Amino acid sequence: MMNHTEEVKKGRANDEFIEGESEITGLQRREMLKLLGATAALAGAGVACRRPVEKILPYSKAPEEVIPGIPNYYATSMPTSFGAVGVVVESHEGRPTKIEGNPEHPASNGRASAHMQASILELYDPDRSRVPMKKQGAGRMPMTWGDWDAFAGPHFASLAADKGTGLAFLINQSVSPTAMRITTEVSKRFPNATWFAYDPLKIDSAGSGAVAVFGENARVRYAFEKAKVLLTVHADPLAMGADNLLHAKGFGEGRKIRSAKEASQMNRLYAVEAAYTITGANADHRLRIAASDGLDFLKVLAAELVQKQNAPWPSLLGGEEAKRKFVASLVTTKKFDARFVAALAKDLLKNQGQALVVVGDNQSEATQGLGHVLNVVLGGVGKTFGVSHVVLNASIAKGFAGLESLVKKMNAGEVKTLVMVDVNPVYSAPGALQFAQALSKVSTQIHVGLYEDETGLASSWHLPQTHFLESWGDGYAYDRTISISQPLIAPLYHSRSGIEILAQIGALSKSKGHDLVQETWRQPGGLLAADAVWRKTLHDGFVAQSAEPEKSVSAISLLELLPKMSVPSEVSPSKDSLEILFKNDYSVLDGRFANLGWLQEMPDPMTKLVWDNALLVGPKLARELGIKSCMVKRIYEADEVELTLNGQSVKTPTFVMPGLADYSVVAFLGYGRKAAGVIGTDVGVDMFPLLPKDGGRYAGGCKLKLTGKTIELATTQEQFAMNAEAVQEITTFSMQSRDPARETTVKQYQDDPGYTKKKGLPEDLFREEGDPKKLMPLQVTTPWTYDLNKWGKVIDLTACIGCNACVVACQAENNIPVVGRTQAMRGRVMHWIRVDRYFSGDVENPTAIQQPVACMHCENAPCEPVCPVAATTHDKEGLNVMTYNRCVGTRYCANNCPYKVRRFNYFDFSHSGNLYVDPENKARTRILEMQANPDVTVRYRGVMEKCTYCVQRIQEAKIAATRNHQDKNALPDGVVTPACAQSCPTEAIIFGNLNDEKSRVTMLKQVDRNYDLLNELNTRPRTSYLAKLTNPNPELV
């Protein structure tokens, strides 16, 4: 348990009554009788039909460390495709309720992505499988673990007698040391068994460039915080893939510009890409090229750098001879925007040692390798990137190549028993492999997974797997930091962890997850053998300083790379032979999170689609092909196309997305699940059937044909999801000077620091001279002075990358319900914080800006005077508070809110109080409500709700301060952090006390880019924004 948090939280037990709540004191007999009478009368008057009676049982023996009402915090680690990430889990009376990043863990730094936040919902997913299932004839039978044990014992004994001939394992491409150890142990029992591992999120080509350039087992890690000029080529390092939280943080560091003086220190990002990624949306310059042109682009850039601009040739790369050969290999016929390339090269060169090139995992070995060579040329070794050497288990055939060889073996009848652990190949294997068909040729299929998914249903045995919050485990972070996972709760269902089942199959001496993990680390002389070390590791969740150290780079195999680079340029895509990009979805990744409502309802950062995927098509291509997908009334009416690639075809709705490369279309994986659960089944279109055999993420020769059908999609932002005429209408009438998300360039900022502040404010409402605090619109009434705490928030639009972590964090913290696709189409999504996305500029290639918007806590809140029952009022600290119990639901407040941040419970979205809830839903809710945060009211149908600045956290901190005899009205800065700010990877959201002159938020409010949204309405919002600063290259403006 974390000590510091414990201390903060403990105060609550002594303060049974939250401050401000009335207390009944000195009750007289008469009054008591009166009260009793009134209560009885009220109870009889029909009030009793409101809520079902729920009996609670007190502990007969209180467990240690659990104090009712005070959450405990435990550090553990979450396994992800790219390594373990340290998390701190909040637990209320034994129920984990919220996942935060572990501030000490190097892969998290206290930040948690949307997926990490949502994995808590996965734990409580009612659709997880609960007992082992066995195929019986055409149906499936629930079994007990006893049945399984009775089957597994003799079955594997007979296989072992055969040395495991005919036995194959397909496991998740895990980074767990214990799992790796167990596979080795199991192999001893079955020497002839074959092992395969794959993960659809990982691409075979990932990291291949690093290996090609820096040698066997090399792995490159980027230091975004040290880079002043960044170039990404078909990469999305800020939002997806390995180390994305660190990249975002580092990138944000270079964007924390607090004054015009600092502006010259700002980093600059060039994005060269075919899709419009989050990274691209944050770029200062963006060049659209086809994914297949990645290598050619880098060749042209390298030629510009090394040949034309005479970049110093580092000795690491060899002598003049090597340089000559290198230059000779840079031949290409492709042309790119010469001005862009020249300016980019110059900029990179000017920032030697502070320049970084990041090439996407989807690019070929040669392209990635060339990117690394450029980094070496730019002097980034040990500065903007580091190289370490990571030895992985070599006896396992990995990736899609491994999967393909497994399928070959299955088809050849060489596999009699296949054990699949934590994978779902029937869904996520590339279609051309025909995995399901091959699987049916195996006589015994054993699937271990959280869900009885597509693969589970196709297997003779499905065994329920424990969630990482229910089981012991371990993992390496991406930097090889050893991280331990410990269970926060006993398994909710009858499940076992993957390592336990593997251990059973291997007939290992230990069978419990706890013992297995201990065995890995605590052998005599082992790293964590000492009790004190082990306890500290559990407390911290990881082993400090255990990361793989970076090695100095001594030799680079440039000459081996060059032949790989001399491949002929790929044919440029055209209207009749399009290029298709396959991307892991921002919400559900490869479909593993498809059953999590939070993620399904998390709008895609760029398209703002929810509950669906669509094929993204650029406006130009859409025009040429006659695709007219656009917002019609409240629904996005998407033209369906038949998408053909290599003879396989899929029908999919289209979404016209500006900013794509002209002839590239973008498909998102992870949808169209057939057995994901109640939430995720049959949502969207499955793109895995088209995925190339090698798992490659782009392919040429793709064709689109309109089917004539339209499909209705839900989007949370109709603006800019419109056809061309509508876009015209918007730009003509509304956006001219509206400018909710203000933006300025470094140059403009240096010339006129107050530019963004004044913009939009009528002159006569603006006093220039005098106290800066008076630089606000005139106020007729005497303003209320907030003498105690005065909470405020600043959102830095320059730092915000639009990753949605805040949206899901808020949902988890504040018990925000999911409404579903139909309701989303009605505009009833309940998110308290939303991320608005605005495009500006050329419709073909616009720039994008992301703006998180939640309740502004206006001092002159327009919502307050219009409420007829005073359900929304101001408290003495300036919070605009919402009293759910008092709310009648007239919705007038929401009409009068200019920010439209209030959310109304049109239905019983929380399933909390309707007289009748159908039994199935009720049963689901019983499990899901275990996730609910007990500090936050679950709102019933018919009440309004909105962001509270996480008032429960404010109260908690104040109670703790009081308990510790500190001044609750002078809390140190940073003690209160709302969920959104806590999760933000770039620290774009800062919260604090405006009365504290030294608090970060007060400082930020002084920044000259600070502006209030819609300040001309004189609402005096407590949340303000720092205008977005972009740093375009003066040579390209």
Added chain:
Amino acid sequence: MVVKAAQMQPEMVGGIARGDMVFPEDLVKREELIRGPQDFHSITERVCQMAETPFLQTPRGWMIGFACASSIAAMFVCLIGYLIWEGIGIWGNSNPVFWAFDIINFVFWVGIGHAGTLISAILFLLRQKWRTSINRYSEAMTIFAVICAGIFPGIHVGRIWTIYWLFPVPNQMDMWPNFRSPLLWDLFAVGTYFTVSLVFWYVGLVPDIATLRDRAKNNIAKYAYGIAALGWRGSMRHWLHYERAYLLLAALATPLVLSVHSVVSFDFAVAQLPGWHTSIFPPYFVAGAIFSGFAMVQTLMLPARKWLGLKDIVTMKHIENMNKIILVTGTMVGYAYAMEFFIAWYSGNEYESFAFINRAFGPYAWAYWTMVTCNVITPQLFWFKKLRTSIAVSFVLSIFVNIGMWFERFVITVTSLNRDFLPSSWHYYQPTIFDGLFLLGSFGLFFTLFLLFIRYLPAIAMSEVKAVLPMANPHWGEKHDG
């Protein structure tokens, strides 16, 4: 009773008599308000005929109409039950269009409820004698319209079981409602209006109910009318008190005609939403309300006049007068529309400008132009005497105005909300089937009540009509030869 009417004080009722004194008949020939060979008795017979028809002889037309209307009303009641059970999500309201059909219907019905009191009170105070033929009718319409109106804000809240919190009831929480909220003002304004209108209507009904009581044949009717008549005997003292009370109530109701819709308009005008936040709203809403109220009176009266055989009582003069009012108020409404656009441009406020451009040319342009066509353009036909004295044209145009005024509220409510300050929250509003059914249901309720009214109560104010008959003139029949 018949005799008593003639005994009324000439100052109070003898409009024509006094007119005759000012303008001798041969100089200015005033059109008679009541046509045909009517006398006191025939008026009584004509008006009471429907109420006195035995149940089994109820006209088939009424039965069919009532069957339809009451089924729809029953559906309305069931729908309300379903709404409470399921939540107001069954409507199409969304974020950002938090108010839609619920408030549109409310304002629409309140607006309709304006003609009654205007005719009863203001025209009474202005001594517009022609009102007597239609006032009962329109007052009833007012009451029923306000009932329909009152239902919508009641059921549109999220938690209907807590709606009583809007009333300033002392409670254990020591909580008053928020007197700053226009919704609360609305509650009081509509509540007051309903109460005063009801009392006004009922007071006016008393002498006529006494007539029905005196003529009643069966016991149920005798008791029912007897209780309702409050012991009216038609004595001079009764009449004296009655007339005074009526005058006072008229004076009390008159400001309400102006205040109710002004206050209703505050629901919008006090908010700071572009398209709502307009100081022209109070007069504009009142004009619109009178406009729609008169149109609805026309819609109801023209068929009823025919079916109940009241052509002599409700004459072309009435129809024409009402059409004139429709023309005037329609033009005022048109002026308000134009002025809104002017101010939107003149203010230089970009949100305001956008709100109005969006109204006329945005996604709801169809609604806007429906409104303009029905409310501004078509009533202009009433400039032609031939058209405003045509029954068919009057009827069709009154329907147009009803539609137009419903759309006016739609335009104000929905188009302003669906695209406000931040483009990111723009969202097109689309009603569900339930929105339509609730609107239909409210009409069902309205017509149910109305049909019951014309079946069992005197639809024409007999005593007042008698007062404007030529024979009510004390000098009637006298010869003035010199």
